[in-house]
Amino acid sequence: MQSKKRLSAVRLATAAMTAALVALAAACGSDSTGPSRANVTGSYALTAVNGASLPYTVPNTGEDVEIVNDGTITLSADSTYAASANGTLNGSGSTLVTDAGTYSVSGTQVTFTSTAIPGAHYTANVAGSGASQSLTATIAGAFVGSSDLSFTLLFDKSS
Secondary structure (H helix, E strand, O other): OHHHHHHHHHHHHHHHHHHHHHHHHHHHOOOOOOOOOOOOOEEEEEEEEOOEEOOEEEOOOOOOOEEEEEEEEEEOOOOEEEEEEEEEEOOEEEEEEEEEEEEEEEOOEEEEEEOOOOOOEEEEEEEOOHHHOEEEEEEEHHHHOOOOOEEEEEEEEOO
């Protein structure tokens, strides 16, 4: 009797594991509703910093007054990027930041690895598609000389 109960329990456990594996395999199959690898190549114009329109005065830069007037990021088909932001530093026109490196895409997330700023990397989320695509990136405040921990940048596709 003990042997029949054990055999029945083993069969039940095997059937449950098989059902779970079938369900897992189905879930791992192609999913047309899940995110696909976003096509992000093109040029993007900076339109907002921390939700505020440009020009944007960077806070907590010590005695310096740094104002961002415009910025761009260009993502090439060879998985490289170049970025820059222009504005004024203490009233004089200036390139405030430049960066370049490589990027990778996973779903709707873009990961940037800088070759211009040692050890720098950051991520962006992609929204929309085609000409109405945008990138929302978070960068360290140190990139722009601020003691703020981070800034959220919104870029809209310009070409």
